[in-house]
Amino acid sequence: MTPSIAVIGSGFGGLAAVIALKKRGFDDIVVFEKADDVGGVWRENTYPGAACDVPSPFYSYSFEPNPRWPHRFSRQPAIxxxxxxxxxxxxxxxxxxxxxxxxxxxxxxxxxxxTVRLSTGDSVVVDVVVSAVGQLSRPALPAIEGRDSFAGDSFHSAEWNHDVDLTGKRVAVIGTGASAVQFVPEIQPEVAKLTVFQRSAPYIIPRPDREFSALHHRVFEKLPVTALAERGTWYGVTEGLSIAWVYAKPLAAMVKSMSRQHMRRQTKAKPGLFEQVWPDYPIGCKRILFSDDYLPALAAPNVEVTGEKITGITSAGVRTADGREHDVDVIIWGTGFKTTEFLAPMTITGAEGHPLEQEWKTGAHAYYGMTVPRFPNLFIMYGPNTNTGGGSIIYFLEAQAAYLGDYVAHLAATGKPLTVRREVEQAYDAQIQARLSGSVWSQCTSWYRQADGRITTNWPLLGFQYKKQARFDPADYEVISA
Structure with a gap:
């Protein structure tokens, strides 16, 4: 048979899947994209300063190196x-x-x-469905009393309202994750007053960025081995962070010491700021962030950082647990994404009418993050427990795309729908959760975890171990009669 394939999403994951399939000779592919362009999160996130915190030579496809990256840590437009x-x-x-x-x-x-049902009212019938909607595509807003009562402009960082002029405004930033660390330094010089509401401070280490010159570009083009060396270097650095979190506490202690020195040095202009922004949880429990300008921005005279709990939003601003009313003109939510609600808000129904929502009622799980029992020929890119605490997700996506290619090739040869064996997936999930339960990621609250503590996002080992282990084996699957 020649399988027909539907891919949902055209970000890095969807493209990796389609390209891998096309290289294997499969061309009966349709990609559904809700927007009017490709790009996924790199299309949607246009906030000031938006950039990747993984160096571009590594945060790119291995089969398509780019010798002309403008920066080592590329900005959103270049990506x-x-x-x-x-x-x-x-x-x-x-x-x-x-x-x-x-x-x-x-x-x-x-x-x-x-049968894939579409917003247009149409439906398409295919053999294989590949979900590539990712983990960082749906903005999360906290359930704070009065959130919708604010009279001024408010928006999430992933839905930045470029029509709002922040010049001379009093601005509240709620959240201090990766996005806020990038956009706060960009808006701080233009606002009158910036109040940053910090629930949990991030560890920050130096960002070894640089602009790649025309000479760099010529060398990378003429001598591709130099670009490969740059990629290999950053693979080693980011994998080293994973080694620190997973295997080497002394290495983690060294990273923590480096972070402490960097953060103390960058906050010395404002007495007491370091004590406010130094984290109170083990390093690695949340993703560490690279920045050389966030903390100096917090040290500016027009910035206030508060760790007081937000108790409500009023028409005039933000109310905190100490009884203060923070009057502001604009609220920017830097509160991240609904990372544990995989495939939502789609309704997915598998064999014998089994809902995916029911299968995942205690938390998302999938074999190597890709296939789920009772859901034949449903494949997930960047699924449960395939996020990396230190490296490049594109490295993982390429491994998944290769697995998908082997899976579809087997399906084409046999003509029979496949589903991962329940006992195989359960044994795998038990092993993954056992490793995660004693990991550094279990020691704080973060977007890696559900409310009940189950970690559904992160891979517990190193990137190369995932690539080595996640290999398609027909014995892991059973044929479903149709």
Missing amino acids: LDYIRNVTDKYDVRRHIRFGTEVTAAEYDDATGKW
């Missing part, structure tokens, strides 16, 4: 351009239906096919 160029070079755009959101997908036991 989006890279994604667009890859889309065109590998002839992916002709497969994409833009402005089309998937609302549901249902497996038919009688035919062994999936």
Whole structure:
């Protein structure tokens, strides 16, 4: 048979999947993209200072190096351009239906096919469904009393309102994660007063960024081994962070010491600031952040940092547990994403009418983050427990795309729908959760964890171990009669 395949999303994960399939000779592919362009999070996140915190030579496809990155830590426009160029070079755009959101997908036991339902009212029947919606695509807003009562402008960092002029305004930033660390230094000089509401401080280490000159570009182009060396160096550095969190407490202590020196040095202009921003949890429990300008921005005279709990939002601003009313003109939510609600808000129904929501009622789980029992020929890119605490997710996506290629090739040869064996997936999940339960990520509250403490996002080992272990084996699957 020649399988027909639907891919949901055209970010890094969706592109990796389509390119891997096309390289294997599969061309009956349709990609559904709810927006009007490719790019995923790099299309959506346009806040000031938006950039990747993984060096671009490593945060890019191994099969498509870019010798002309403008910076080592590239900004959002350059990353989006890279994604667009890859889309065109590998002839992916002709497969994409833009402005089309998937609302549901249902497996038919009688035919062994999936019906994919679309926001347009149409539906498409395919053999394989690949979800590439990612973990960082749906902004999260905390349930704070009065959140919708604020009379001024308010928006999430991932939905930045560029029509709002912040010049001379009193601005509240709620949240101090990776996005806030990037946009706070950009807006601080132009606002009259900036109040940063910090629930939990991040560890920050120096950001060894640099602008790549025309000479760099020529060398990378003429001597590709130099670009490969740059990629290998940053693979080693980021994998080293994973080694620190997973295996080497002395190495973690060294990183913590480096972070402490960096943060103390950058906050000395404002007495007492270091004590406010120094974290109170083990390093590595949350993703550490690279920045050389966030803390100096907090030390500026027009910035106030408060760790007081927010008790409510009023029409005039933010109320905190100490009884203060912080009157502001604009609220910017830097509160991250709904990372543990994989595949939501789509409704996915598997074999025998089994809802994915029911399968995941205690938390998302999948075999190597990709396949789920009772959901034949449903494949997930960047699924449960495939996030990395230190490296590049694109490295993981390429491993998953290779697995997908082998999976679909096997399906094409046999013509029979496959589902991962329940006992195989359960044994795998038990092993992963056992490792995670004693890991550094279990020692604080973060976006890696559900409310009940189960860690559904992170891979507990190193990147190369995932790539080595996540190999398609037909023995892990059983054939579903159709």
